[in-house]
Amino acid sequence: xxGVTQTPKFQVLKTGQSMTLQCAQDMNHEYMSxxxxxxxxxxxxxxxxxxxxxxxxxxxxxGYNVSRSTTEDFPLRLLSAAPSQTSVYFCASSSRxxxxxxxxxxGDGTRLSIL
Amino acid sequence: xxxxxxxPQALSIQEGENATMNCSYKTSINNLQWYRxxxxxxxxxxxxxxxNEREKHSGRLRVTLDTSKKSSSLLITASRAADTASxxxxxAATSGSRLTFGEGTQLTVNP
Numbered sequence: 001x002x003g004v005t006q007t008p009k010f011q012v013l014k015t016g017q018s019m020t021l022q023c024a025q026d027m028n029h030e031y032m033s034x035x036x037x038x039x040x041x042x043x044x045x046x047x048x049x050x051x052x053x054x055x056x057x058x059x060x061x062x063g064y065n066v067s068r069s070t071t072e073d074f075p076l077r078l079l080s081a082a083p084s085q086t087s088v089y090f091c092a093s094s095s096r097x098x099x100x101x102x103x104x105x106x107g108d109g110t111r112l113s114i115l
Numbered sequence: 116x117x118x119x120x121x122x123p124q125a126l127s128i129q130e131g132e133n134a135t136m137n138c139s140y141k142t143s144i145n146n147l148q149w150y151r152x153x154x155x156x157x158x159x160x161x162x163x164x165x166x167n168e169r170e171k172h173s174g175r176l177r178v179t180l181d182t183s184k185k186s187s188s189l190l191i192t193a194s195r196a197a198d199t200a201s202x203x204x205x206x207a208a209t210s211g212s213r214l215t216f217g218e219g220t221q222l223t224v225n226p
Contacts, residue, residue: 004157033213042203043158043216058213090157101146101207104214106157 006107013081021076021110023091031094032074036087081114119204119217127223134191136220138204145207147187152201196226
């Protein structure tokens with residue numbers, strides 16, 4: 001099993017451009033999440049999904065969109081990139097449970113720079 | 116605001132020594148988890164301790180939880196250079212809300 005796979009690993013964008021960060025998991029996990037990691041800020045939740053067709057906002061959702069058409073995939077879209085979105089983005093998944101009661105499996109991240 | 120706060124922010128020790136990291140949190144929790152992050156990689160789950168547990172072991176790891184003080188500690192015994200990483204605590208509130216991560220402790224184990 002590959003676990004959680006994120007692509008691309010690195011990306012540089014210009015302000016105003018849009019792009020999609022891809023996330024796929026092969027563990028049949030119901031829960032999937034997107035976090036951003038910034039120095040001194042820990043991980044902050046952007047959006048999450050508790051199953052196909054169901055998404056909700058996290059702590060810092062502005063400027064990002066998500067959709068969950070399949071159990072396996074959970075892409076994150078930046079609508080109009082801004083320098084404040086320069087960060088490392090992590091996708092995570094976990095099995096069905098009361099939220100937070102199961103370990104989360106993380107991808108290796110996408111390092112995104114907005115110029 | 117972050118639920119969990121790790122202490123210290125950075126810790127440097129020699130190989131073979133024990134490393135202790137602490138996590139404090141603000142509200143009642145359902146469980147607390149510890150994760151490790153190697154440089155340039157994603158977080159890896161280490162251990163989960165539930166609110167009704169006081170201590171848990173996994174190999175060289177020992178986690179304690181004191182719900183009265185709203186704090187947890189992670190002890191790594193007989194540390195190795197390969198233990199060099201950032202360590203994060205994450206809490207899940209009793210309401211079933213999402214995991215909230217602290218800012219992490221950067222551990223450096225010198226050979």
